[in-house]
Amino acid sequence: MKCKILLVLFLMCIALFNSGCIGEGLTADQIAEKMEEKQANIEDTSTTVHMIVTMDDEVRETEIKMIQKNPGMSKSVVFMPEEMAGQTTVSNGETMWIYDPATDQVTVMPLPETPDDFEMDYAAAIGSILNESDVSLLGTEEFDGRDTFVLIVVPKEDDSSFGSDMKVWVDEETWTPLKIEMEIEDEYNMVVEYRDFEVNTGISDDEFEFEIPDGAEVIEIDDFEDLFPVDMGLDEIKQASEFEVLVPSYVPEGYGLDSASYSQTSIVSGVKESVTLFYSNEDEMILVSETFYDGEKDSNSLSMMEGETVSVNGEEAELYTMYGGTMMLQWETEDAIMSISGSLDADEMIQIAESME
Numbered sequence: 001m002k003c004k005i006l007l008v009l010f011l012m013c014i015a016l017f018n019s020g021c022i023g024e025g026l027t028a029d030q031i032a033e034k035m036e037e038k039q040a041n042i043e044d045t046s047t048t049v050h051m052i053v054t055m056d057d058e059v060r061e062t063e064i065k066m067i068q069k070n071p072g073m074s075k076s077v078v079f080m081p082e083e084m085a086g087q088t089t090v091s092n093g094e095t096m097w098i099y100d101p102a103t104d105q106v107t108v109m110p111l112p113e114t115p116d117d118f119e120m121d122y123a124a125a126i127g128s129i130l131n132e133s134d135v136s137l138l139g140t141e142e143f144d145g146r147d148t149f150v151l152i153v154v155p156k157e158d159d160s161s162f163g164s165d166m167k168v169w170v171d172e173e174t175w176t177p178l179k180i181e182m183e184i185e186d187e188y189n190m191v192v193e194y195r196d197f198e199v200n201t202g203i204s205d206d207e208f209e210f211e212i213p214d215g216a217e218v219i220e221i222d223d224f225e226d227l228f229p230v231d232m233g234l235d236e237i238k239q240a241s242e243f244e245v246l247v248p249s250y251v252p253e254g255y256g257l258d259s260a261s262y263s264q265t266s267i268v269s270g271v272k273e274s275v276t277l278f279y280s281n282e283d284e285m286i287l288v289s290e291t292f293y294d295g296e297k298d299s300n301s302l303s304m305m306e307g308e309t310v311s312v313n314g315e316e317a318e319l320y321t322m323y324g325g326t327m328m329l330q331w332e333t334e335d336a337i338m339s340i341s342g343s344l345d346a347d348e349m350i351q352i353a354e355s356m357e
Contacts, residue, residue, distance in 0.1 A: 042174065044069040044203040047194045054189040072111075073208040090210040097210035106212050109221035140172075143179055144195050147172040174199055229261035229276065237262045237275055243292045243335050245275050250355035252348055254281040279342075286342035286352070292335050310346065312353045319346055329353055 046067040053060045063080040072093035078084045086101035091111060098107040138150040148169040155165070169179035180192045212218060237260055238245050258280040264273045277288040307318035310329070317331035328341040329349040340352055 041200075042070075043200050045197070045199050046201060046203065047197040050193045050195055052189075052191045067203055067207060069203050069205070069208065073205070075208055088210070090208055092205070092208040097212070099210065099213070099216070103217070104213065104215065105217045105219065106210075107219045107221065108212075110223070112225070138167075141169065143169045144193070144197065146178060146197065148178055171197065229263040229274065231259055232262045234260050234277075240264070241273055241275065241292075243273060243290075245290060246333075246338070246356040247277065248288060248352045248355045249357060250351055251279050251286065252281075252344065252352075255279045255284075255286060256281075258285070284343050286340065286344065288352070288356075289339045289341075291337045293337070308346075310350060312350060317350075317353065319349065 044067070047065075049062075049064045049066055051062045053062075061080050062078075064076050064078050066074070066076045068074045073091060075090045076088070078087040083102070086099075088097070088099040090097045090099075094111055096109050096111055099105070134154040134156060136152045136154075138152060141148055141150050148171055151166075151168045151170060153166040153168055165183070167181040168177050170176070171178050176194075176197075177192075178194045178197055180190070182191075183189045232240070234245075234247065234257070240262060241264075256279060258278045260278065261276045262273070271291055272294045273292040275290045275292075279286040279288070307320045307330075310317050310319050312329070312331050315331060317329055320328045320330070322328055322341070326341060326343055327346065327349055328339055329346075330337065330339045331353065332338070338353070338356070340349055342349075344352075
């Protein structure tokens with residue numbers, strides 16, 4: 001979700017300021033052309049991304065140092081939260097390295113080739129954004145030593161690409177967001193700051209080569225496409241998996257198994273396999289997910305959300321209410337983290353979980 005929000009804001013800010021005023025009537029094609037002209041002058045960027053997310057009175061702070069260079073080179077190092085400090089992702093445009101110091105594990109994979117004729121449809125993207133948003137200029141302000149425009153971005157519809165009002169500080173020099181504030185119904189607040197933002201400092205290509213630490217475990221992925229789950233029949237998945245795949249014997253009336261996917265490759269530390277079962281009726285879908293670990297399991301993915309502790313077959317489980325009324329039930333087995341999500345009530349969620357065998 002965060003990447004989508006930042007892309008939307010990036011395109012919108014470029015569109016607004018290249019046109020000077022939305023009301024002047026520049027077409028999306030003209031705006032996109034001006035946008036590409038401006039971005040063509042940027043060879044490299046560096047910044048420290050600082051993000052604070054507050055949800056249900058829980059506060060989570062993240063800080064990541066990021067550098068990028070054309071064509072397609074990038075590096076990010078996590079500083080906060082403490083339990084993720086040192087996690088590093090490096091790409092030289094052809095190979096990506098992902099290092100987790102907590103497990104002393106490096107994942108190495110080739111990156112897919114980008115076709116020469118691949119082009120983003122800026123005109124369509126910008127036109128869509130402008131059509132679903134009201135953007136107003138509050139004024140100018142200095143942020144972190146750079147002159148910025150301050151915008152208010154308001155979605156016209158509840159189902160727009162980003163779903164809430166935002167305040168955005170946009171760099172006058174590069175027309176990229178340097179600060180974003182977003183709040184949803186006093187329950188969710190996010191502030192993202194791009195500190196020490198610099199462009200065209202002559203970053204060396206050497207920054208985008210990763211030296212594997214002595215003694216680190218190396219996991220090599222031969223093909224980037226191996227990371228994507230494969231649709232398989234349930235019997236095929238059970239035969240392929242080295243773990244016991246559980247299947248619910250109960251689902252609500254009207255639901256049936258629509259499809260299933262299987263993956264035995266992951267960049268997440270410790271994950272050996274994952275299975276997802278998709279159940280559907282005419283209008284809704286239920287997702288049953290099983291993530292199998294080799295060693296310690298990571299159950300912190302929903303740590304920013306306040307859950308209700310319930311019982312599944314006498315064991316503790318967490319029940320979360322997601323946006324839009326969707327529920328998610330999560331619990332652990334000996335080898336896996338299990339989850340069920342869908343537009344169901346708590347009793348039905350628990351009944352499905354307790355029927356898994």
